[in-house]
Amino acid sequence: xxxxxxxxxxxxxxxxxxxxxxxxxxxxxxxxxxxxxxxxxxxxxxxxxxxxxxxxxxxxxxxxxxxxxxxxxxxxxxxxxxxxxxxxxxxxxxxxxxxxxxxxxxxxxxxxxxxxxxxxxxxxxxxxxxxxxxxxxxxxxxxxxxxxxxxxxxxxxxxxxxxxxxxxxxxxxxxxxxxxxxxxxxxxxxxxxxxxxxxxxxxxxxxxxxxxxxxxxxxxxxxxxxxxxx
Numbered sequence: 001x002x003x004x005x006x007x008x009x010x011x012x013x014x015x016x017x018x019x020x021x022x023x024x025x026x027x028x029x030x031x032x033x034x035x036x037x038x039x040x041x042x043x044x045x046x047x048x049x050x051x052x053x054x055x056x057x058x059x060x061x062x063x064x065x066x067x068x069x070x071x072x073x074x075x076x077x078x079x080x081x082x083x084x085x086x087x088x089x090x091x092x093x094x095x096x097x098x099x100x101x102x103x104x105x106x107x108x109x110x111x112x113x114x115x116x117x118x119x120x121x122x123x124x125x126x127x128x129x130x131x132x133x134x135x136x137x138x139x140x141x142x143x144x145x146x147x148x149x150x151x152x153x154x155x156x157x158x159x160x161x162x163x164x165x166x167x168x169x170x171x172x173x174x175x176x177x178x179x180x181x182x183x184x185x186x187x188x189x190x191x192x193x194x195x196x197x198x199x200x201x202x203x204x205x206x207x208x209x210x211x212x213x214x215x216x217x218x219x220x221x222x223x224x225x226x227x228x229x230x
Contacts, residue, residue, distance in 0.1 A: 006053055007069050015069025019077070027074040030083025034075055038067035045149065046071050058149045122151050126163045133172040140179045147183065152190045157199045160191050161206060168210030175212035185216055192220045200224065 003012060018024065018038060025037040034048040038057075046057040046067045055068020074080055090098055106112060129146055132139040151163065164187045167173060173180040191203050200221060207217035 003053060003069070003072070006064050011064070011066050012069055014066040016073050018066055018070035019073035019079075024070050024074045024079075027071050027080040028083040028086075029075065029080050030087070034071045034080065035083070036071045036074070038070050040067060048072055048075075050075075056153065058145075062148065122155055123159050123162050123166075126151060127166055130166060130170050130172060133170075140173075140183075144179065144183060144186070147186050152186065155190075157191075157194065157196060160187060161199070161202055163187065164191075164203065164214070165206060165210075168206065168213050173213070180213060181216070184213060188214075188217055188220055192224050195224075197225065 007015070018040070023039040025039060025043070027034055027036040029035075029050070032050045034046075034050065036046050038044050038046050040059060042059070044057050044059045044067050046055060046059075046065075048055045048068050048071050053072065055064050055071070056062065057065045057067045059065055059067055061067075090101070093101075106115070126143070126146060129139060129143045133143065152160075155163070164184070167180075167183055167187065173183065188203065191199055203217055204221050207214035
């Protein structure tokens with residue numbers, strides 16, 4: 001397996017150290033992905049796609065980090081749980097048993113929002129956090145964490161555009177602020193990584209409305225589609 005094309009040697013070494021020092025809280029293989037929690041400066045949620053070994057993590061590094069490689073190391077050492085088998089076992093349980101498992105999970109992790117979630121729940125949550133920024137500046141970091149850990153990979157294409165529009169229109173985010181640039185780039189990167197040209201063109205059109213904040217969209221469009229917009 002050629003990991004070096006994705007993970008540099010230092011990342012691989014540190015990932016191995018994390019695994020050897022029992023910092024992988026758990027590793028589950030489910031539907032050809034690895035899901036786990038890895039301890040570091042915080043407890044990070046980490047996912048590795050076994051199709052190409054790319055990793056996505058809630059840590060600041062985000063992509064193909066040491067925490068992702070620590071999961072790979074756990075997998076290579078057969079130190080993982082078969083998630084497909086766990087779900088197959090649920091098929092043999094009664095409806096009441098499954099509901100009881102679900103109830104305990106919801107109560108333990110306070111996941112009521114998963115039951116009450118409406119279509120625009122993620123977008124509305126993002127809008128609500130944006131409104132808190134002028135009340136307390138540190139909420140800008142809460143918003144970035146929300147994007148990284150909840151919104152980006154779970155949102156639909158139109159939801160990405162809707163929240164990007166909110167960011168562009170927000171009077172609480174200054175165009176030349178580093179955090180604003182980070183937020184815009186996080187959303188724009190997710191949009192272009194979906195490789196949907198129609199979505200990219202809608203994003204380019206939106207960027208013309210908020211030139212000061214969304215200037216980076218043109219750079220991404222050029223990188224992905226050449227000079228077609230000129």
